[in-house]
Amino acid sequence: MxxxxxxxxxxxxxxxxxxxxxxxxxxxxxxxxxxxxxxxxxxxxxxxxxxxxxxxxxxxxxxxxxxxxxxxxxxxxxxxxxxxxxxxxxxxxxxxxxxxxxxxxxxxxxxxxxxxxxxxxxxxxxxxxxxxxxxxxxxxxxxxxxxxxxxxxxxxxxxxxxxxxxxxxxxxxxxxxxxxxxxxxxxxxxxxxxxxxxxxQGELTIYSHVQSLDFPRDANGDLAGMVHPHLYGRDYKAIRNGHPLFVTFEGRELLYQGSEEVYPVFIDEQAYYEKHYALSLTRKVQIPI
Ligand SMILES: [Zn+2]
CATH class of the missing domain: 3.40.630.10 (Zn peptidases)
Known part of the structure; x- marks a missing residue:
């Protein structure tokens, strides 16, 4: 080096x-x-x-x-x-x-x-x-x-x-x-x-990228909702099926649907609004060091 x-x-x-x-x-x-x-x-x-x-x-x-x-x-x-x-x-x-x-x-x-x-x-x-x-x-x-x-x-x-x-x-x-x-x-x-x-020695915990999710949008492609308050700021915290992800401007909750426990990151990153990413989901993996 x-x-x-x-x-x-x-x-x-x-x-x-x-x-x-x-x-x-x-x-x-x-x-x-x-x-x-x-x-x-x-x-x-x-x-x-x-x-x-x-x-x-x-x-x-x-x-x-x-x-x-x-x-x-x-x-x-x-x-x-x-x-x-x-x-x-x-x-x-x-x-x-x-x-x-x-x-x-x-x-x-x-x-x-x-x-x-x-x-x-x-x-x-x-x-x-x-x-x-x-x-x-x-x-x-x-x-x-x-x-x-x-x-x-x-x-x-x-x-x-x-x-x-x-x-x-x-x-x-x-x-x-x-x-x-x-x-x-x-x-x-x-x-x-x-x-x-x-x-x-031992194991290292890695959060491995699964997918990025966009905000809910209306027919024109404009934002139809926001990150849910129960998710906001909770990067690297596990969520399971039924956990709230978004809330629409009318107050309707949109839930995570999936059999796998996942760990959200980049929740509500300002710079990713233009990329149409509201957050990314990761999977927690242990690898041998
Ligand atoms: Zn940067």
Missing amino acids: QRVVVVGGTHGNELGGIYLCRKWTPAPRYWQNYPFAVETYLANPKAIDLNQRYVDQDLNRSFRSADLANPDLSSYEAQRARLIASDLAGADFIVDLHNTTSNMGLSLIFSGTDSFGDPLIRQLCAHLVQSEPLVHVYHMPVPAEINPYLPSLGQRELTLEVGPMAHGTLRADLFFKTEKLVQTLLDYLADWARGEAHTY
């Missing part, structure tokens, strides 16, 4: 990662002790200046290999994605810092289809889960050739989603928890690279 990159501002209004990268530029002195280089990188400067998610299109959906190879794509983010792909080429580990309006604590998100076939990823997750009670591991696999996410440029990738934090704002408690967790992660990677990492 030679090059680790901590990315902020992939979404220009997710201020936690942006200000952490700024705090860490220039690099803290103790990073010189790591057996690899660590860099910070602000991914979408124009959107950061505007304090908005993106300028033309979602940068964090702009990294499919076919799109990167297509010079005709001319939006600001498409051009930015090609530059970033060149800048970050060869990075051994990319940590992409995000914020969410959902109550997801500190979520470690992996998009590789075989992320957990990697012993370092399993051990790193075990280490981070035991370091901070708000940490959860979420696996949302996408085949490599159509993976649209920025950190997929790295040999290894991690998206850190921290919330609840309103977009365009900061929360001091979550800012410092993010800083501490990323430092813990870098320390563990350094120990691993030196062959000195503590290794864990």
Whole structure:
């Protein structure tokens, strides 16, 4: 491992990662002790200046290999994605810092289809889960050739989603928890690279993506309801058949119907209204570390 990159501002209004990268530029002195280089990188400067998610299109959906190879794509983010792909080429580990309006604590998100076939990823997750009670591991696999996410440029990738934090704002408690967790992660990677990492036994709990659900909508496609108050803020809490998901503006409840116990995440994420996602359902899985 030679090059680790901590990315902020992939979404220009997710201020936690942006200000952490700024705090860490220039690099803290103790990073010189790591057996690899660590860099910070602000991914979408124009959107950061505007304090908005993106300028033309979602940068964090702009990294499919076919799109990167297509010079005709001319939006600001498409051009930015090609530059970033060149800048970050060869990075051994990319940590992409995000914020969410959902109550997801500190979520470690992996998009590789075989992320957990990697012993370092399993051990790193075990280490981070035991370091901070708000940490959860979420696996949302996408085949490599159509993976649209920025950190997929790295040999290894991690998206850190921290919330609840309103977009365009900061929360001091979550800012410092993010800083501490990323430092813990870098320390563990350094120990691993030196062959000195503590290794864990037993099982790791992973929340594995099942599907995303849209809000109820009327015939015109407009919202017909909202996340139910009994679900709101309850990310990573189990629901079973009959649990309320939505309530219409008339007060009618819409219930979860399914035989399987599932764990909702990204509940009412503000940025996903445009994507027509109200929440995602996951399944809780135990894997051997
Ligand atoms: Zn984001």
